[in-house]
Amino acid sequence: MPEDVTLAFLREWGAPDAGGSKKSRGQVVVVGGSPRSPGGVLLSGEAALRVGAGRVGIAAPAALAPHLGPAFPEAGIYALPTGSDPLDDALRSALESADAVLLGPGFDDPDATRAALLAVTGAEVRRLVLDAFALGILPSFDRDLLPDDLLVNANEEEAALLLERDLGEDRAADVVEIARRYRAVVHCFGTVAHPDGRCWQAEPGGSGLGTAGSGDVLSGAIAGFAAQGMDAERAAVWGGWTHARAGDRLTERVGMGFLARDLLPELTAVVHES
Numbered sequence: 001m002p003e004d005v006t007l008a009f010l011r012e013w014g015a016p017d018a019g020g021s022k023k024s025r026g027q028v029v030v031v032g033g034s035p036r037s038p039g040g041v042l043l044s045g046e047a048a049l050r051v052g053a054g055r056v057g058i059a060a061p062a063a064l065a066p067h068l069g070p071a072f073p074e075a076g077i078y079a080l081p082t083g084s085d086p087l088d089d090a091l092r093s094a095l096e097s098a099d100a101v102l103l104g105p106g107f108d109d110p111d112a113t114r115a116a117l118l119a120v121t122g123a124e125v126r127r128l129v130l131d132a133f134a135l136g137i138l139p140s141f142d143r144d145l146l147p148d149d150l151l152v153n154a155n156e157e158e159a160a161l162l163l164e165r166d167l168g169e170d171r172a173a174d175v176v177e178i179a180r181r182y183r184a185v186v187h188c189f190g191t192v193a194h195p196d197g198r199c200w201q202a203e204p205g206g207s208g209l210g211t212a213g214s215g216d217v218l219s220g221a222i223a224g225f226a227a228q229g230m231d232a233e234r235a236a237v238w239g240g241w242t243h244a245r246a247g248d249r250l251t252e253r254v255g256m257g258f259l260a261r262d263l264l265p266e267l268t269a270v271v272h273e274s
Contacts, residue, residue, distance in 0.1 A: 002172045002191065005202035005237055010274055015238065016052055016228035025054030026099040026227030030220065031080065031116055032132070033060035033068075033106040040106030040132070040216040042072050043260055047220030048102075049074060050267040051242060053227045057094045061112070080116055087119055095123040099227035100235075104134035105216040113137055121145045127226055129153065130184075131219035136161055143182060150184040151232050153219045153239075159188045172199050185232040187222060190244065192236045200237050205244030208251045213260030218243040221267055245270040 003009075016025070028048040033041045038060070045056040057076040058068055065079040078091040087095070095101055103120055107113040113133045120128070127149040130138060135158040152162070160166055162178045171191055179186045179193040186193050190204030222239030226232065246266035250258045 002199040002201035005190075005200050005241060007274060010238065010241060013234060013237075015271065015274060016225065016230060025052055026224075026229065027055040027057070027094075027097060028053050028220075028223050028227045029057040029059060029078075029094050029098040029101045030105060030223070031059040031101060031103040031120055033058075033064050034108045034112070035061075035064060036108055037106040038064055038068070039213060042068065043213050043216040043264070044102055044105045044131075044220030044223065045072060045075050046264050047217045047267060048100075048224030048227065050264050051221045051224040051239070051271055053100075053224040057098070059091055059094070060106075081119055083115055084118075087123060092123050095120060095125055098125070098127075099229070100127045100129060100223045101125050102129040102131060102219055102223040104131035105219060107133035109133075110137055114141070117141065118145075121147075127151070127232070129219060129223045129226060132158075132215065138162060138182065139164060148183070149232060150182065151222060151226060151236055152178070152182060152184045152186045153215070153222055153236075154178070154186060154188045155215060156189060159186075172201065175199065185236050187218075187236040187240050190240055192233055192240065194233050198233065200233070202237065202241050203244060204240070205247040206251050208256050208258060209244070209247040209263075211258070211260055214243075214247075214263065217246075217260050217263045217267070242267055242270045242274075245274075 059078040062079040129151040131153045175191045175193040179195045190202045192200045225238045226235035246263045
């Protein structure tokens with residue numbers, strides 16, 4: 001049975017220390033983006049900062065990268081290599097020094113996503129979070145190429161792709177199966193599972209969270225907590241909880257129809273109140 005996640009549980013578990021410098025609070029690199037969906041990496045990167053990470057970098061296709069700096073002045077901007085070209089020294093250094101790397105937001109092409117994942121895994125990445133389009137290629141990707149410390153943020157459709165079957169009535173059992181199959185901590189709709197079988201369940205938040213870009217905010221929050229030194233399961237639980245509570249706060253105040261970017265300042269408020 002999953003362990004219920006409540007505010008009291010989280011307070012006992014503990015949040016990261018909010019003090020220290022930007023270097024001590026961790027660095028996130030978000031890898032993703034496409035001309036059709038350039039905003040996903042921006043949402044994820046800002047979410048990581050909003051939950052307390054100290055620094056963020058954005059790695060996007062070369063045609064897109066120059067336009068991201070003015071939109072996100074707090075971030076370092078890097079260009080992804082084209083096709084099978086190698087990483088440049090600046091991006092490789094950023095990936096290898098990052099406390100968490102998030103890959104997937106904004107990608108919309110399987111071949112480009114696979115090429116980016118292969119390039120990233122060629123660096124010494126310590127902790128990797130996979131989301132969105134990256135999950136579509138994960139079943140056919142060599143797990144041994146990925147770091148041992150792997151987190152997966154999946155919606156229900158993506159969870160079915162990872163299972164290679166429809167979800168059953170027992171969501172917790174399905175999420176545990178995904179965790180074991182991919183040797184990863186998995187978050188799916190409020191359920192978090194560890195490969196050793198441990199499982200946690202939080203309320204996933206209201207229907208207002210079903211808006212474009214909301215998943216990018218969620219994956220960024222998870223990566224932001226992961227960069228601050230939390231165990232992978234704690235980062236996934238805290239990220240899911242914070243995202244859900246941010247949506248609840250907005251629903252109570254403005255009702256349905258808020259945007260994913262409206263969630264961003266609410267993340268900070270939820271962490272502060274927790």
